[in-house]
Amino acid sequence: DTTPPAHFLRQIVKADQDSGKHSKIVTRFPPEPNGYLHIGHAKSICLNFGLAQEFGGECHLRFDDTNPAKEEQEYIDAILQDVEWLGFQWAGKVRHASDYFDQLHAWAIDLIKAGKAYVCELTPEQAREYRGTLTEPGKNSPFRERSVDENLDQFARMTAGEFPDGTKVLRAMIDMSAPNMNLRDPIIYRIRHAQHHQTGDKWCVYPSYDFTHGQSDAIEGITHSICTLEFEDHRPLYDWFLQNLPVPCQPRQYEFARLNLNYTVTSKRKLKQLVDEGHVSGWDDPRMSTLSAFRRRGYTPASIREFCERIGVTRSDGVVDMGMLEFCIRDDLDAHAPRAMCVLKPIKVVITNYPEGQVENLALPRHPKQDIGTRTLPFSREIYIDAGDYMVDPPKGYKRLVPGGEVRLRGSYVIRADEAVTDDAGNVVELRCSYDPDTLGKNPEGRKVKGVIHWVPAAESIECEVRLYDRLFTAPNPDKSDTGGGFLDNINPQSLITLTGCRAEPSLASASLDDRFQFEREGYFCLDSKDSTAERPVFNRTVTLRDSWGQ
Ligand code: ATP
Ligand code: MG
Ligand code: MG
Numbered sequence: 001d002t003t004p005p006a007h008f009l010r011q012i013v014k015a016d017q018d019s020g021k022h023s024k025i026v027t028r029f030p031p032e033p034n035g036y037l038h039i040g041h042a043k044s045i046c047l048n049f050g051l052a053q054e055f056g057g058e059c060h061l062r063f064d065d066t067n068p069a070k071e072e073q074e075y076i077d078a079i080l081q082d083v084e085w086l087g088f089q090w091a092g093k094v095r096h097a098s099d100y101f102d103q104l105h106a107w108a109i110d111l112i113k114a115g116k117a118y119v120c121e122l123t124p125e126q127a128r129e130y131r132g133t134l135t136e137p138g139k140n141s142p143f144r145e146r147s148v149d150e151n152l153d154q155f156a157r158m159t160a161g162e163f164p165d166g167t168k169v170l171r172a173m174i175d176m177s178a179p180n181m182n183l184r185d186p187i188i189y190r191i192r193h194a195q196h197h198q199t200g201d202k203w204c205v206y207p208s209y210d211f212t213h214g215q216s217d218a219i220e221g222i223t224h225s226i227c228t229l230e231f232e233d234h235r236p237l238y239d240w241f242l243q244n245l246p247v248p249c250q251p252r253q254y255e256f257a258r259l260n261l262n263y264t265v266t267s268k269r270k271l272k273q274l275v276d277e278g279h280v281s282g283w284d285d286p287r288m289s290t291l292s293a294f295r296r297r298g299y300t301p302a303s304i305r306e307f308c309e310r311i312g313v314t315r316s317d318g319v320v321d322m323g324m325l326e327f328c329i330r331d332d333l334d335a336h337a338p339r340a341m342c343v344l345k346p347i348k349v350v351i352t353n354y355p356e357g358q359v360e361n362l363a364l365p366r367h368p369k370q371d372i373g374t375r376t377l378p379f380s381r382e383i384y385i386d387a388g389d390y391m392v393d394p395p396k397g398y399k400r401l402v403p404g405g406e407v408r409l410r411g412s413y414v415i416r417a418d419e420a421v422t423d424d425a426g427n428v429v430e431l432r433c434s435y436d437p438d439t440l441g442k443n444p445e446g447r448k449v450k451g452v453i454h455w456v457p458a459a460e461s462i463e464c465e466v467r468l469y470d471r472l473f474t475a476p477n478p479d480k481s482d483t484g485g486g487f488l489d490n491i492n493p494q495s496l497i498t499l500t501g502c503r504a505e506p507s508l509a510s511a512s513l514d515d516r517f518q519f520e521r522e523g524y525f526c527l528d529s530k531d532s533t534a535e536r537p538v539f540n541r542t543v544t545l546r547d548s549w550g551q
Contacts, residue, residue: 007313025057033075035268046308049088058091068196119154137177214238218247228258298526298542303329338366346384364411375507382458399451414439461503464537
């Protein structure tokens, strides 16, 4: 049975459809274009698009673009790309909250005419004082007494650009003693003389999030407006606007717990700080928690969707282990990624008894279980193996090459280490080995060779760069720092290891950006989409073969 378990939102949507309350489910994903999408957004995307898909409805993509100062076209483009990459398609055109600025403005005037909104000139400090606290009621602004006509005139002049930023706001007149602070005459319009990426300089007053969101939902016929728990106590305000305005329908807001992932941050503000201060190379630095970073690192959309399904949807906050995400990508890549060999720290091996000039083209399966063909590896007298696969004083249980010992070369012969050539500092620079010609595809006579190591041909292998990533933060909760300095204190200085002079098997010369590989014994890798060139391939390690964190 592949039917996913019915989390509470699935149950609500199903009940609404079964009862005929809604004939068609309409959801939306409403990002603010003030940064790149992160793994937390993936949870919301999978939930909103997933529910629409599952129940034969539709999901809108709507940019929540009411704050022109922080928003940019670059972010809009990145968000569109990320949603499509995750495998979802929005219904109809891309929408913007700013598409509704005319309607929202007209509704603000309706509220003024109904005596339910007023222009207030308290300074921010005064407004804070009048607002009261959680335990004390607020008090009415003196501007609450303004007449409808004066309010209409003031709002018209705000809109016409007569006043500087921050001097006046339009507030809904609700209840300054409401226990829910959001109902204490919330701001619905503010003055902001700023260029907007969609509406240019048409407006110098912009609606607040609260005044925009529910009404945009209503305009679009959203049935289930799903957001994270921090909006729970905005819901009475969401409902208040819908009840006090002539909106075409009454959407309902539901909240779920946001995704928190350990060893990382999922806040656009913090991610932007990492970029702006140069702690990472950009929003798509493969160590970031953004979707563009996961894409560049080699994560598949399917693995992220699977992760979002596995973590479930609840109303209680928790922290998900990064290991769960890694499990999902490992599982996917183990099943699908072709195998290849790449030697990260090469030392040359000369097989002294192998005839000079002879080459055998060995065919190795691309995958141990999938029938996806073979690749060719030329075997001859000189090969590379990894420096870590030869030790003079091996620890107990070491199954690789030791002086006088034998090991199997993956898909090839058994070799024995006869002699090590060292440099002045005593480092092994070359091994001289002999091979047993009777061991291709069969066990040697009369002895057991346990170890199998990877290798590449010296002449035909290609030089490449390999980037190994570790977690960007050393603490499970990066926001909690011992020194009180914040999340930047917990940056892992060893989160990126760049290896140059690595040697990849020749079949990798034709790798494309969409390919993903298991480099045997080293992990899963893909080409880096930014820095890799045909002459200088750069491979990113997506994830290790096993969960070795903390070992
Ligand atoms: P940030 O704090 O990173 O700026 P945000 O909530 O302000 O996040 P939005 O662009 O407003 O970012 O988010 C779009 C949608 O994605 C919202 O519905 C929001 O609730 C949801 N979302 C954001 N972060 C998470 C998260 N960590 N887990 C689940 N959903 C999230
Ligand atoms: Mg938001
Ligand atoms: Mg935000």
